[in-house]
Amino acid sequence: MEAAMANGPKKQEKTAGGIDGPTNPMVTPLLTDLYQFTMAYAYWKAGKHTERAVFDLYFRKNPFGGEFTVFAGLEECIKLIANFRFTEDEIAFIKASLPLSCEDGFYDYLRGTDCSDVEIHAISEGFVVFPKIPLMRIEGPIAVVQLLETPLINLVNYASLVATNAARHRFVAGKSKLLLEFGLRRAQGPDGGIGASKYCYMGGFDATSNVAAGKLFGIPLRGTHSHAFVSSFMSPDEIIDKSLQSCDCSNACEDFVSLVQAWLSKLKWSHLLGGIFGETNQSELAAFISYALAFPNTFLALVDTYDVMRSGIPNFCAVALALNELGYKAVGIRLDSGDLAYLSCEARKFFQAIEKEFIVPDFGNMNITASNDLNEETIDALNKQGHEVDAFGIGTHLVTCYAQPALGVVFKLVEINNQPRIKLSEDVTKVSIPCKKRCYRLYGKEGYPLVDIMTGENEPPPKVGERILCRHPFNESKRAYVVPQCVEELLKCYWPGRSGKDREELPSIKLIRERCIKQLGQMRPDHMRRLNPTPYKVSVSAKLYDFIHFLWLNEAPVGELQ
Numbered sequence: 001m002e003a004a005m006a007n008g009p010k011k012q013e014k015t016a017g018g019i020d021g022p023t024n025p026m027v028t029p030l031l032t033d034l035y036q037f038t039m040a041y042a043y044w045k046a047g048k049h050t051e052r053a054v055f056d057l058y059f060r061k062n063p064f065g066g067e068f069t070v071f072a073g074l075e076e077c078i079k080l081i082a083n084f085r086f087t088e089d090e091i092a093f094i095k096a097s098l099p100l101s102c103e104d105g106f107y108d109y110l111r112g113t114d115c116s117d118v119e120i121h122a123i124s125e126g127f128v129v130f131p132k133i134p135l136m137r138i139e140g141p142i143a144v145v146q147l148l149e150t151p152l153i154n155l156v157n158y159a160s161l162v163a164t165n166a167a168r169h170r171f172v173a174g175k176s177k178l179l180l181e182f183g184l185r186r187a188q189g190p191d192g193g194i195g196a197s198k199y200c201y202m203g204g205f206d207a208t209s210n211v212a213a214g215k216l217f218g219i220p221l222r223g224t225h226s227h228a229f230v231s232s233f234m235s236p237d238e239i240i241d242k243s244l245q246s247c248d249c250s251n252a253c254e255d256f257v258s259l260v261q262a263w264l265s266k267l268k269w270s271h272l273l274g275g276i277f278g279e280t281n282q283s284e285l286a287a288f289i290s291y292a293l294a295f296p297n298t299f300l301a302l303v304d305t306y307d308v309m310r311s312g313i314p315n316f317c318a319v320a321l322a323l324n325e326l327g328y329k330a331v332g333i334r335l336d337s338g339d340l341a342y343l344s345c346e347a348r349k350f351f352q353a354i355e356k357e358f359i360v361p362d363f364g365n366m367n368i369t370a371s372n373d374l375n376e377e378t379i380d381a382l383n384k385q386g387h388e389v390d391a392f393g394i395g396t397h398l399v400t401c402y403a404q405p406a407l408g409v410v411f412k413l414v415e416i417n418n419q420p421r422i423k424l425s426e427d428v429t430k431v432s433i434p435c436k437k438r439c440y441r442l443y444g445k446e447g448y449p450l451v452d453i454m455t456g457e458n459e460p461p462p463k464v465g466e467r468i469l470c471r472h473p474f475n476e477s478k479r480a481y482v483v484p485q486c487v488e489e490l491l492k493c494y495w496p497g498r499s500g501k502d503r504e505e506l507p508s509i510k511l512i513r514e515r516c517i518k519q520l521g522q523m524r525p526d527h528m529r530r531l532n533p534t535p536y537k538v539s540v541s542a543k544l545y546d547f548i549h550f551l552w553l554n555e556a557p558v559g560e561l562q
């Protein structure tokens with residue numbers, strides 16, 4: 001399918017393999033909550049700061065009323081870890097921010113602190129993930145890992161939320177549609193804008209209008225033009241250089257304006273189109289001609305500034321037909337207001353009528369891009385009504401995650417000094433799952449993922465063809481035997497610390513995007529549907545189940561009735 005106009009040269013694909021600094025220079029060791037430093041001090045004062053702790057980073061509920069989430073933000077987490085060192089200036093600020101009674105030895109400790117003794121296992125970026133399963137397992141000296149809590153959650157939260165939002169928009173739009181992220185002006189500040197472009201691409205968008213994101217990440221850039229461009233022109237008389245070379249450079253049209261006007265009058269009096277429109281808007285005609293003279297190979301026009309059917313479409317077609325006469329192929333139109341289903345269908349009929357009447361092959365397939373406050377619901381409504389839109393430009397609802405502003409990612413201590421820890425709560429969904437764990441995805445006969453299972457670190461892994469009991473972590477009666485056809489270990493070592501393990505490579509954003517699209521395509525459709533999707537099963541092994549409940553009983557005080 002023809003894309004909306006491509007601006008600028010193709011950028012080299014960026015890889016993160018070498019690990020350099022975080023994209024946003026504000027990501028420093030100070031990008032954390034004060035209480036992480038006060039706790040770090042108290043750990044240090046207690047002589048406990050080097051005790052080895054294991055934390056899990058996970059979320060409790062899928063966003064947007066769905067039953068899946070796309071994991072994103074890992075690369076930026078690893079870049080934070082790789083660069084985690086305090087400058088003197090930062091240490092001076094921490095010193096000024098903590099009570100005077102804090103001893104200097106703590107600041108000497110911070111001076112020598114980095115993440116060389118921290119080990120991170122994580123699910124690969126772009127994977128489809130589910131509640132309670134650790135997205136990352138962070139192991140290291142407790143004081144350091146505690147400092148990492150806030151920035152790691154921050155880097156994963158919006159990234160995963162907006163990537164999921166993008167995936168959901170892709171799901172409702174369908175594979176064949178071109179999805180353009182137009183959100184920069186509406187995003188929550190510069191970081192929101194850059195992050196949105198990166199993670200929407202990861203979640204399945206095709207391109208962004210955000211030039212900085214194009215340069216930073218090699219994301220394809222696309223764009224059209226605005227209403228201001230159209231209304232800035234008064235009439236074709238103001239066009240000075242009217243000449244246009246033919247596409248193959250074999251001849252030059254000295255007066256492209258007259259050629260367009262001739263086509264406009266042919267359209268007006270044609271059999272098929274006669275009577276649909278009268279005088280079109282001359283400001284718009286001048287704008288379209290000027291745009292075509294500037295970009296004859298990629299001409300795309302915003303047709304709703306004055307009146308779509310009575311002016312925008314006929315003006316566009318006259319310019320497109322004039323370009324066609326010179327061997328160029330116009331790209332299409334953008335609709336940015338009105339009933340997008342109706343207008344796209346009417347526009348399509350007009351293009352098809354022209355193809356037939358003037359025998360211009362492919363004119364009927366002209367690209368129709370739609371924009372204007374689009375979201376999952378409006379795209380779903382357009383689908384139900386029937387439409388002829390080929391590309392959607394989506395801004396506000398996509399990048400601000402209008403339907404749900406945050407993903408509830410948490411960071412919980414699961415083990416210290418090899419002792420499993422649990423966090424209890426009145427609300428059972430908030431009880432943490434203790435122990436340093438391994439996580440697996442088990443696939444069924446039909447190739448779909450069936451269940452994710454957590455086991456203790458030292459339990460034997462599930463085996464293909466071998467029956468394993470999968471238990472709901474908190475509901476005794478919910479359990480199932482699974483005979484996996486394929487077993488995939490989810491947590492991989494992305495930062496080995498001093499463990500001597502191999503480090504997983506950080507793939508390029510393009511590879512992550514492909515992985516994400518593949519993963520989403522592998523899910524059983526009932527987990528993905530918009531209305532009442534089936535929850536995906538997240539479970540623990542029988543051994544881990546027993547241990548959770550043993551620890552729960554151990555830690556929960558027994559009440560006394562008086």
Ligand SMILES: Nc1ncnc2c1ncn2[C@@H]1O[C@H](COP(=O)(O)OP(=O)(O)OP(=O)(O)O)[C@@H](O)[C@H]1O
Nearest residue numbers: 336337338339340341342372373374378381382385
């Ligand atoms: N056929 C349709 N079915 C459902 N929603 C639609 C349809 N066509 C457009 N929409 C949505 O309806 C809303 C129309 O918004 P609104 O009334 O503010 O804009 P408008 O009047 O079309 O244009 P303008 O931005 O010039 O005011 C947009 O969110 C748009 O995405």
Ligand SMILES: O=P(O)(O)OC[C@H]1O[C@H](OP(=O)(O)OP(=O)(O)O)[C@H](O)[C@@H]1O
Nearest residue numbers: 182336371372373374393394395396397
């Ligand atoms: O609607 P969104 O999903 O956020 O997509 C981006 C919008 O930004 C542009 O115009 P802008 O909204 O700035 O002005 P307009 O509403 O007057 O067209 C564009 O025309 C889209 O309508």
Ligand SMILES: O=C(O)c1cccnc1
Nearest residue numbers: 182209222223224225393
């Ligand atoms: O290129 C476009 O059409 C565009 C870009 C940003 C916002 N709205 C539209």
Ligand SMILES: [Mg+2]
Nearest residue numbers: 336371372373
């Ligand atoms: Mg708008």
